[in-house]
Amino acid sequence: MFLVACAGEAEITEDAHVGSSGVKAEYIRPTEFVLPGERVGFLIEVSNDGTSESSGAYTIASDPLVLQLQDPTTGRFKLKGRTTFTPIGEKKVLSFKGRVSELAKREQTAEASVRFNMCYDYQTDATVSVCVDTRPEVDDEKVCVPGPVSAGGGQGAPVGVELVEMKLLPGDIEGVFVPRFTISVANLDQGVVLAQGIRNPCQGKGTLKEDFGRVGVRATLSNVPLQCKPFKFNAGAPGLNNVVCTLPEGVPDQPAYLAHLTTTLTYGYFDTIVQSITVQK
Secondary structure, eight states: OEEEEETTEEEEEOOSOOBSOOEEEEEESOOOEEOTTOEEEEEEEEEEOSSSOEEEEEEEEOOTTTEEEOSOOEEEEEEOOOOSSOOSOOEEEEEEEEEEOGGGGGSSEEEEEEEEEEEEEEEEEEEEEEEEOSOTTOOSOOSOOOOOEEOTTOBSSSEEEEEEEEEEEEOSSTTEEEEEEEEEEEEOSSSEEEOTTOOGGGTTOOOOGGGBTEEEEEEEETTEEOEEOOEEOOTTSSSOEEEEEEOTTOEESOSOEEEEEEEEEEEEEEEEEEEEEEEEO
16 A cells, blocks of 8 residues: 655555455355264365465364364465455365264264364565655745654555654764654454464464564665564554664755655464354254
């Protein structure tokens, strides 16, 4: 999503980078009531509702005392995201089979949850226009006025940039100012942020604490790379999570102007959907 900001306001130009969804899954015509010994099937549609191409892994599981699922119960996927010219992302339908346990006859009713887990990589691209003014004390007519830039609403990904704030710091050389950006990031969907490439939750393996919330950050100011501090998403922290990026070489003293700040976030994402089934006699 591209935003043009002046005096803290943003004008949005429509493109594909909107929304807060990545890869989503949904049971198709879900089965709710079954009988002991009955053969059952599950259809799940997996769709890429965001703008990043994504690859990942999945697994389906249930209580084997109630429902025995047939192999394969795991697999991988790769789905293209939507674009300005292709407004709907790629999708695929997965099919699974199973059999209800005869042991369920012992109870009047038995219930089980069928869990479908996805672990996938995703990328967020956010571009905003920021006002750089090295002469705030000058009252001349200016093309823009510095201020926080809101980028809320998502950029076509489950993790999004919500707010950008800039401060100009004195540089080591007179007449040079160092821009420091505080980029506020939020988890906008219902899943869990992981380090890129992590598939453990979808492989029945434990996940290391340091792999939760790890996000790769790259940023540029008008195509000039910034230096960003390592960032770890803290899901338990109140409010937004902040990334700090600076331009060490600074910018020269000059009249106010607009510059594009582009932020790229790379990460993994874990999400799950659950379908409950009831076994009746």
